[in-house]
Amino acid sequence: MKKGRxxxxxxxxxxxxxFIQCKEAGIIENEEGYGELNLIPTDKPNESVNEKLFEAIxxxxxxxxxxxxxxxxxxxxxxxxxxxxxxxxxxDVVNPNVNLITLGITDFDLNVANQALEYRFYxxxxxxxxxxxxxxxxxxxxxxxxxxxxxxxxxxxxxxGNQKHRHQWMLPQAKAYRVTKNENYVKxxxxxxxxxxxxxxxxxxxxNKSNLAWYALQPAERVISQVDLFxxxxxxxxxxxxxxxxxxxxxxxxxETIRNNYYTDGSNIYVTQAQAVVTAGMLFPExxxxxxxxxxxxxxxxxxxxxxxxxxxxxxxxxxxxxxxVIADFYNIYKIAGSNHKLNLFPAxxxxxxxxxxxxxxxxxxxxxxxxxxxxxxxxxxxxxxxLRNLRQYSEMFPEDEKLKWISSEGKMGKKPTELTQAYTYxxxxxxxxxxxxxxxxxxxxxxxxxxxKWHCQPDNGTFxxxxxxxxxxxxxxxxxxxxxxxxxxDRRAFRAxxxxxxxxxxxxxxxxxxxxxxxxxxxxxxxxxxxxxxxxSYADLTHRRAVFFVEKRFFVIVDEGHGxxxxxxxxxxxxxxxxxxxxxxxxxAADFIYGAHTNYGDNNNMLFKTFVGTTDGYSALNNTNYxxxxxxxxxxxxxxxxxxxxxxxDGAARFITVIHPFxxxxxxxxxDITAKFTDNSQGLFNGRGTSAxxxxxxxxxxxxxxxx
Numbered sequence: 001m002k003k004g005r006x007x008x009x010x011x012x013x014x015x016x017x018x019f020i021q022c023k024e025a026g027i028i029e030n031e032e033g034y035g036e037l038n039l040i041p042t043d044k045p046n047e048s049v050n051e052k053l054f055e056a057i058x059x060x061x062x063x064x065x066x067x068x069x070x071x072x073x074x075x076x077x078x079x080x081x082x083x084x085x086x087x088x089x090x091x092d093v094v095n096p097n098v099n100l101i102t103l104g105i106t107d108f109d110l111n112v113a114n115q116a117l118e119y120r121f122y123x124x125x126x127x128x129x130x131x132x133x134x135x136x137x138x139x140x141x142x143x144x145x146x147x148x149x150x151x152x153x154x155x156x157x158x159x160x161g162n163q164k165h166r167h168q169w170m171l172p173q174a175k176a177y178r179v180t181k182n183e184n185y186v187k188x189x190x191x192x193x194x195x196x197x198x199x200x201x202x203x204x205x206x207x208n209k210s211n212l213a214w215y216a217l218q219p220a221e222r223v224i225s226q227v228d229l230f231x232x233x234x235x236x237x238x239x240x241x242x243x244x245x246x247x248x249x250x251x252x253x254x255x256e257t258i259r260n261n262y263y264t265d266g267s268n269i270y271v272t273q274a275q276a277v278v279t280a281g282m283l284f285p286e287x288x289x290x291x292x293x294x295x296x297x298x299x300x301x302x303x304x305x306x307x308x309x310x311x312x313x314x315x316x317x318x319x320x321x322x323x324x325x326v327i328a329d330f331y332n333i334y335k336i337a338g339s340n341h342k343l344n345l346f347p348a349x350x351x352x353x354x355x356x357x358x359x360x361x362x363x364x365x366x367x368x369x370x371x372x373x374x375x376x377x378x379x380x381x382x383x384x385x386x387x388l389r390n391l392r393q394y395s396e397m398f399p400e401d402e403k404l405k406w407i408s409s410e411g412k413m414g415k416k417p418t419e420l421t422q423a424y425t426y427x428x429x430x431x432x433x434x435x436x437x438x439x440x441x442x443x444x445x446x447x448x449x450x451x452x453x454k455w456h457c458q459p460d461n462g463t464f465x466x467x468x469x470x471x472x473x474x475x476x477x478x479x480x481x482x483x484x485x486x487x488x489x490x491d492r493r494a495f496r497a498x499x500x501x502x503x504x505x506x507x508x509x510x511x512x513x514x515x516x517x518x519x520x521x522x523x524x525x526x527x528x529x530x531x532x533x534x535x536x537x538s539y540a541d542l543t544h545r546r547a548v549f550f551v552e553k554r555f556f557v558i559v560d561e562g563h564g565x566x567x568x569x570x571x572x573x574x575x576x577x578x579x580x581x582x583x584x585x586x587x588x589x590a591a592d593f594i595y596g597a598h599t600n601y602g603d604n605n606n607m608l609f610k611t612f613v614g615t616t617d618g619y620s621a622l623n624n625t626n627y628x629x630x631x632x633x634x635x636x637x638x639x640x641x642x643x644x645x646x647x648x649x650x651d652g653a654a655r656f657i658t659v660i661h662p663f664x665x666x667x668x669x670x671x672x673d674i675t676a677k678f679t680d681n682s683q684g685l686f687n688g689r690g691t692s693a694x695x696x697x698x699x700x701x702x703x704x705x706x707x708x709x
Contacts, residue, residue, distance in 0.1 A: 044077040045121060050245040051076055056252045057083070058288045063090070082240035085442030087234055087244070094339040095283055097332065098231040101567045105175045111135065112169050113176035117188050118470055119146060121332040122169040125378065125632040126160050128152070137169075146195050151479040156491070157633055158484020165200075165213040166221040167193070174232035186238040189229075194246070202253040207261045215261070217269050219254045223276040226251055227283045252287055255280045259296065266307055268315070268322045268329075274300035282340050298345040305330055305346075305353045313356025314427035317447045320364050321377040324390055327357050331393050346465045351397050358394035361387075362407050363431050366472065372465040373630065374446055376456040379428045380630040406438075420553070421523060421530055428461070428518040432530050434553035439469040441662070443556060445548060447518030447534040458496040459511035461518045461536040462503035463548050466556075466607070473599065473607045474502055475579050475639070480629040495629055498574075499643070504544040504562050505572045510644070511538045521545075521708055528552065531706055541565045541566060542648070547691065549704045557676070557695050563653035564688040570618055571654035575609050576641040581625045584640040588621070595621035595644050596658075604664040612676040614655030615684040618647030649684035657693055673698050680705075 032495045054076070059068035063086050070079035105113075110123040111134050119141035120128075129136040138152050151160065170189055178186040191386040200213040230247075231260040233239050250698035258277055263270040281290045308326050308345055315323035334350060337343050365371050369384035398404055403412025422431040434441045445464040450457045458479075466474045466663075477500040481491040494500070498510045515538055522533040530550040537543040562571040568657025578584045578599050587596045587610065596610035613619060623642040627635040648654040657676040663669045673696075682694040692705035 010165045040078075041081060043075065044242075046074065046076040048242050049076050049080045050242075050249045053245040053249045054079065056249065057286055058286060058290075060591060061286045064286065073210065076544070077241060080245050084234070084239070084241050084244045087230075095231055095284065096225060096335050096339045098228050099232065100178065103179045105172070105179045112137075112172040113185060115240065116169040116173055116192070117184055121164065121192075122172070123160055123161065123163045123167070124168050125381075126152075126155060126157075131411075132450070146192065146199075147194065148199050151462055155633060156488035157481045158488065159482040159632060161212050162218060162449075163482070165218040167196075167225065168221075170233075170432060171225045171229050174229035177236065178232045181703055183236060185237055186233055186236040190238060190243060197246075197250055202250065202257060203420065204366070205260060207257065214257055216263065217272055219258050219261075219541035220269075220272045220276040221355070223251065223258065223280055225270070226254075227279055237652040242669040248284075251280070251284070252289075255293060256289070259293075262300075266304070267317060268308075268326050271301070271304050271308060271326050271329050274304060275333055278333060278345075279336060282336050282342055294342070300331055301330070302346055302350070305350055309353075309357050310426045312424040312426040313360050314424050314429065315357070317454045317456045318450060319375040319377055319454075320361070320371060320429055321382065322456060324359065324361055327361070327391065328355060328393075330354060331397065347480035355398060358397065358404065360424060360429070361390065361394065362404060362584075363424075364429065364444065366442055366465075367436060367440050368467075368470050370472065372444065372472065373476035373628070374444075374465070376449075376457050376479040376482075377476075378479060378629075378631055379475075380636075387474075407421060411437075421525060421532075423520065423523050423532075425520040428520070428534070430520075430523070430532050430534070432532060432548065432550045432556075434550075441468045441553070442546065445446075445532060445534065445546075447520075447536055447546075448516055449518050450516040451514075453513045453516070457516065457665070458501070459498050459513075459516055460496070460503055461511060461516055461538065462534065462544050462560075463501035464548075466660065468607065469605045470520070471601070471605055473578060474576060475628050475637075477501060477576065477626070478629040478636070479632065480627075481632065495627075498538075500571070500574075500576065500626060502575050503573075504538065504542075504546075504560055505574060506539050506542045506562070507569045508572055509539070511536075522706060524706075528702075529704065533706060533708070539564075545688055547706060551695075551702055551704070555659065557702070558656075558658040558660065559691055559693055559704070560656040560658070561653040561686060561691065562648055562655075564648070565651055567648070567650045569647070570620075570645045571648050572641050572643050572645040573611060573656045573658065574641060575658070576626065576628075576639055577607075577609065578639055579628065579637045581638045586623045586640070586642060588623075590619070590621045593619055595642060595643050597623070597640065598663070599649065599668055600666065602665075606665070606669070607664050608661050608663060608669060608672065608674075609642075609658060610661075610674050610676075611642075611656055611658040613644065613646050614653075614657075614678045614682065615646055617649070618645065620645045652684040653686035655684060655691075657695070659695060659697075671698070679703075 006416050014586050052252055066082040067079050115137050120137040121140050128138045140146050141149050172187050173185045193299050203214050209215055231255040258273050262273055274297050277293045278301055281293030281297055310316055315326050365387055369387050371379050372384045373379050395404040395408040402415040403417045406416050417436050420433050430445045432443045443464055443466050448463045478497050480495040481488040483489040483492040499506050499508045519535045521535055524531050533547045535545045541564045542562050543564055546559045549557040557672050560573050577597055583599050584597050585600055593613055593616050598608035599606045621644045627636050628639055630636040646654050659674050659676055676695045679694045690707040693704045
């Protein structure tokens with residue numbers, strides 16, 4: 001008895017989908033309404049297909065027997081037709097990022113897809129307008145042609161030029177097609193991508209920055225999205241054998257272009273390039289070079305899963321957003337490898353290598369699942385849903401981790417963490433908190449060790465973010481621009497300026513390259529307070545030491561000392577408060593050498609800042625407003641800041657004490673009596689081993705001091 005081949009349930013599902021989709025697309029036709037199914041289309045000239053594809057495809061790959069036969073008989077259209085049939089019925093290669101069964105699309109993606117039909121292409125972080133709560137994107141149609149060189153007059157940021165070549169509207173169009181079966185999405189994609197390929201042909205050899213379309217992240221991001229949209233689009237009647245040969249040829253050549261132009265700086269770009277190459281190798285094993293792609297990409301990823309992170313687990317560019325992105329790249333590679341029996345390409349400790357990295361994400365986000373704009377992070381891109389999606393992936397990676405389970409489930413599973421201080425001492429991130437619930441208080445201090453002057457790391461060592469009960473009282477300025485022109489370069493400098501952050505400056509000048517080498521000095525917890533001490537030589541003649549006391553886990557006392565040899569010009573401490581200027585009231589007692597501010601929210605969740613000085617020579621205080629940016633090109637809010645300045649005594653230190661205390665309402669604020677002074681000396685002397693201060697709040701005296709070993 002001849003045994004038949006038993007198909008798995010997954011294979012049967014694929015075959016059913018293949019039949020249904022082909023029927024819907026008109027590929028399987030019932031000739032004249034009855035009789036045999038017509039599976040062979042009318043032949044077309046060889047010139048109708050891109051013959052170059054058959055030079056790149058391994059025609060001896062299992063399942064391509066008919067493709068090879070037609071090719072050898074010079075029936076190229078039929079060879080392409082059989083290749084398309086093969087891909088539509090292929091069941092042994094799995095893309096876990098694509099779900100063809102459970103259909104769905106977000107309102108955001110549908111809006112992107114629909115606007116692309118009108119040549120308004122979504123370019124991440126850029127929009128022309130918002131109408132009825134929907135983003136409106138820039139029109140790329142000009143004189144009845146697609147204007148790929150479009151640079152809107154209101155945009156000066158170089159990032160627009162980069163992002164538009166990543167084709168971020170095409171995958172939403174693919175999802176929209178899958179949900180609606182509207183062939184216009186496919187027609188639009190084919191028309192636009194064909195036009196783009198004609199405008200920007202594949203380059204040979206090395207690519208320099210002047211060729212933005214093929215430089216850096218652009219081709220890598222296109223490959224990563226194309227491996228997904230291929231699955232959504234390929235059942236369309238518009239996805240013809242001719243188009244298949246053009247698309248796959250361009251795909252192959254794009255992967256090869258990436259291989260010829262790897263970044264060598266070890267940045268997130270290098271990881272994404274390697275991700276694109278190894279993903280192409282796993283999901284398109286039919287290419288002759290797929291084994292090379294797999295081996296080369298896997299080797300680079302194996303190296304980078306360690307090299308990308310510093311000793312404490314923070315990504316080497318020191319930016320939380322790129323940190324999250326790199327983890328996502330590594331996770332997606334591993335997920336695809338697992339679905340295609342390729343885990344042997346990676347070391348057994350691959351996932352374990354990411355444990356510290358995912359722990360950092362759990363610690364750097366606030367309890368309401370928001371994130372600050374530290375360095376070049378754009379917080380608007382990291383909504384609660386985005387962060388939770390990433391956290392759930394982390395919990396999937398480390399199912400035994402009760403902390404990740406608790407955070408990723410919003411407290412529904414796992415165990416609430418008990419540790420209340422975290423120190424990432426190599427990268428320079430520190431957390432002090434009184435709990436993990438939404439109403440908790442959290443301070444995150446940033447004092448990065450950045451000897452290589454990483455581009456995404458801003459010169460703001462010593463700055464901090466302060467969260468309490470769902471409110472960020474000191475939101476970071478953010479990144480308004482990536483530069484590229486004289487105006488956008490100036491915008492970038494303005495938002496990343498040191499004085500735009502909650503730290504010390506000299507004459508309001510920026511910390512220069514070479515002076516961001518943050519040091520960790522001490523972290524301890526006592527019955528009375530948690531203490532964190534850090535230091536950074538911010539200028540050639542001025543080192544900033546900052547000690548933060550979290551007293552009784554209720555309020556903060558920050559002791560700042562700017563010390564150095566010789567006489568220094570004016571030393572400033574800067575505090576930038578609240579998302580909106582009208583929510584902050586300045587408390588001007590400069591006549592008594594006391595200055596500060598407090599918020600005036602009506603929900604009994606407020607904070608006061610009050611700054612005292614150790615010496616008064618050259619004393620001045622001022623306040624004004626500046627902007628914060630949660631999204632490139634947007635001034636998201638206008639906040640209020642204050643600055644207190646004194647002259648540093650010769651060979652001594654400019655010393656400041658700032659008390660940060662919560663209160664409920666104006667009556668509560670009016671009843672608060674706060675004083676502070678140094679108790680070790682009043683002459684502005686600096687003791688490298690420690691300091692002592694006294695803070696009195698409503699008659700209660702707090703003696704605060706530390707000694708370094």
